[in-house]
Amino acid sequence: RKEVEQDPGPFNVPEGATVAFNCTYSNSASQSFFWYRQDCRKEPKLLMSVYSSGNEDGRFTAQLNRASQYISLLIRDSKLSDSATYLCVVNLEYGNKLVFGAGTILRVKS
Amino acid sequence: DTGVSQDPRHKITKRGQNVTFRCDPISEHNRLYWYRQTLGQGPEFLTYFQNEAQLEKSRLLSDRFSAERPKGSFSTLEIQRTEQGDSAMYLCASSLVNYEQYFGPGTRLTVT
Numbered sequence: 001r002k003e004v005e006q007d008p009g010p011f012n013v014p015e016g017a018t019v020a021f022n023c024t025y026s027n028s029a030s031q032s033f034f035w036y037r038q039d040c041r042k043e044p045k046l047l048m049s050v051y052s053s054g055n056e057d058g059r060f061t062a063q064l065n066r067a068s069q070y071i072s073l074l075i076r077d078s079k080l081s082d083s084a085t086y087l088c089v090v091n092l093e094y095g096n097k098l099v100f101g102a103g104t105i106l107r108v109k110s
Numbered sequence: 111d112t113g114v115s116q117d118p119r120h121k122i123t124k125r126g127q128n129v130t131f132r133c134d135p136i137s138e139h140n141r142l143y144w145y146r147q148t149l150g151q152g153p154e155f156l157t158y159f160q161n162e163a164q165l166e167k168s169r170l171l172s173d174r175f176s177a178e179r180p181k182g183s184f185s186t187l188e189i190q191r192t193e194q195g196d197s198a199m200y201l202c203a204s205s206l207v208n209y210e211q212y213f214g215p216g217t218r219l220t221v222t
Contacts, residue, residue: 046211
């Protein structure tokens with residue numbers, strides 16, 4: 001079983017749509033959680049950290065369910081510029097190595 | 111630009127040759143990480159340093175791979191006797207202790 005599992009997609013959505021991505025992780029000792037965004041042939045860029053209480057940054061909302069070992073990302077009012085691969089990331093000890101999922105591809109179309 | 115930088119950005123080499131990549135972290139960051147990414151996969155951890163000390167190495171880091179951070183600033187990753195399976199994007203990231211990691215643009219290695 002992979003340490004971090006994501007639906008690879010692709011998710012093809014129209015502009016303005018709301019889209020949700022899910023991710024599960026296998027190690028219950030995982031301490032910190034993130035969503036990174038990666039554009040084609042570019043480096044991953046931190047989108048947001050994920051907290052147990054849930055957190056929101058503009059059109060993006062992240063949720064963490066430690067009991068189910070489940071992380072989600074919700075994007076509202078999708079823009080063409082949101083098209084990218086979204087990587088779910090966990091680590092066991094804050095500041096140490098990151099464990100990445102394989103990513104979920106999002107394509108937003110006009 | 112004060113972000114993480116990597117050099118070269120692209121490297122094409124023949125099987126059996128040695129290659130070396132360099133990473134310059136964000137200047138105040140004391141942690142530096144190396145990852146490898148192949149097509150369709152997320153990055154996989156290779157190794158990391160805190161200052162000049164190499165604190166962890168992945169099983170992925172075979173004896174053909176060596177990484178150094180001699181003065182606790184820039185780091186080098188060397189691959190000896192390259193194989194076609196080494197073809198990948200090699201990513202460097204840096205952070206302060208217990209803070210988020212920021213990635214450089216990567217070095218894309220192609221082994222022919």
